[in-house]
Each structure stands twice: as C-alpha cells, then as structure tokens.
Amino acid sequence: AQRVTQPEKLLSVFKGAPVELKCNYSYSGSPELFWYVQYSRQRLQLLLRHISRESIKGFTADLNKGETSFHLKKPFAQEEDSAMYYCALSSPSGYALNFGKGTSLLVTP
Amino acid sequence: EAGVTQSPTHLIKTRGQQVTLRCSPISGHTSVYWYQQALGLGLQFLLWYDEGEERNRGNFPPRFSGRQFPNYSSELNVNALELEDSALYLCASSLGQPRSSYEQYFGPGTRLTVT
DSSP: OOEEEOOOSEEEEETTSOEEEOOEEEOSSOOOEEEEEEOTTSOOEEEEEGGGTOOBTTBEEOOBTTTTBOOEEESSOOGGGOEEEEEEEEOTTSSOEEEOOOEEEEEEO | OOOOEEEOSEEEEOTTOOEEEEEEOOTTOOEEEEEEEETTTEEEEEEEEETTEEEEEOSOOTTEEEEEOTTSOEEEEEOSOOGGGOEEEEEEEEOOTTOTTSOOEEOOOEEEEEO
C-alpha cells in the first residue's frame, strides 16, 4: 500500500537557520514525488517535483530510494517560508496525489 | 489566465441532505481531481475525471459521486450527508494523460459544514 508520512506536524526554526522537512514514503515501483505548499490565505500550489531536480525559492529535495525518503531542505530559512508543506506521491493507478498530513513550518525572526 | 474556480465558497447542510459542489478547470486542462481535507485527516483523494470519464476513485463510499461535463467542468455530489463529511473540498485540474507528473493546480476549495 502507498503511504506518505510526514513525521512532524509543526517545525519551528529561526530565520537564517537551515530547515529540513521530512517525508518518507512506502511504494512498490518507481514513485513520482512532489512537494506542495500552502501559504496563509493562498491556494495549495506545487513547490517542486523530484523529476525536475530543480531548486525553487531555495528549496531542494532529493529522492532517496534506499531510505524511501524525499526530504525538503533549505540552507537558510526566511520568514516568508512560513507555510504548510505537503509531501505527495503520484498514484500508479491514476494520476491522483497521495498526500502526507503536512508539516507547518514557522520561521521566526 | 484564470485559475481553477470552485463554487460555492461555503455551505451549511443538515445531516441526511444532499449537496453538489462545482469546479471549473483551467482552460485546456482535461483532468479534474477532487480531494477532501477533513480536520485531522489531511488531504485525501476522492475522484479523478479525465475526458468525461471517471478514471479512479479513492476510498470513499458510493454516496460520493460526480461527473465531468463536455467543457471539462465537474460536479461532486454527496448524498445522505453525515457529520464527518464536514471538510474543505478541493478541486484540482491538470493536463490529461499520459503523464502522471503533470502539475495539478488547485482551486480555493468549498467549505462544507454538516450539522
């Protein structure tokens, strides 16, 4: 069965500190993994996906198939990074997303 | 370019009633997805429509149903409402098959409260 686990409901860091939001998954096959973000009073939006291997707003995420993880990292957190972050996996039987429960990131000055 | 739109924004229903939620995808998108975001349960996949056909459904009872129209807009119907159906219902759209990695664009959601 597919499962996406985000072990932290809330993560609080100081501005300028490194941040890592954890995501672990269980999936048999080659997963497609995503990070979505929801800023206050805004829509859920795609932050990045593993296949594009890009850095968005300073965030990166590496797919580690051995550890079945897709952690989101940023070396220096900014206050505007405060938001709800969701890790998601693409379903093999149809392209719906299987979401983790989300991690609320709070960056304090 | 207009984003995904959903209506209504909020609604309140009584247990046992039926409700219809609406979604208009981004122009050019043929796939529409419905998700439920209930308190404490996170975002759960409900239904996926592409080219007018139901392609997949999540682990929800049959009283959750929907359809997609020729203009690719979609409706989500929930019959015999229960208190636990209270949630934010999100619609998303994307380009259609064959690629599962097409980005999904989300609407603002419809907040349903069942009393």
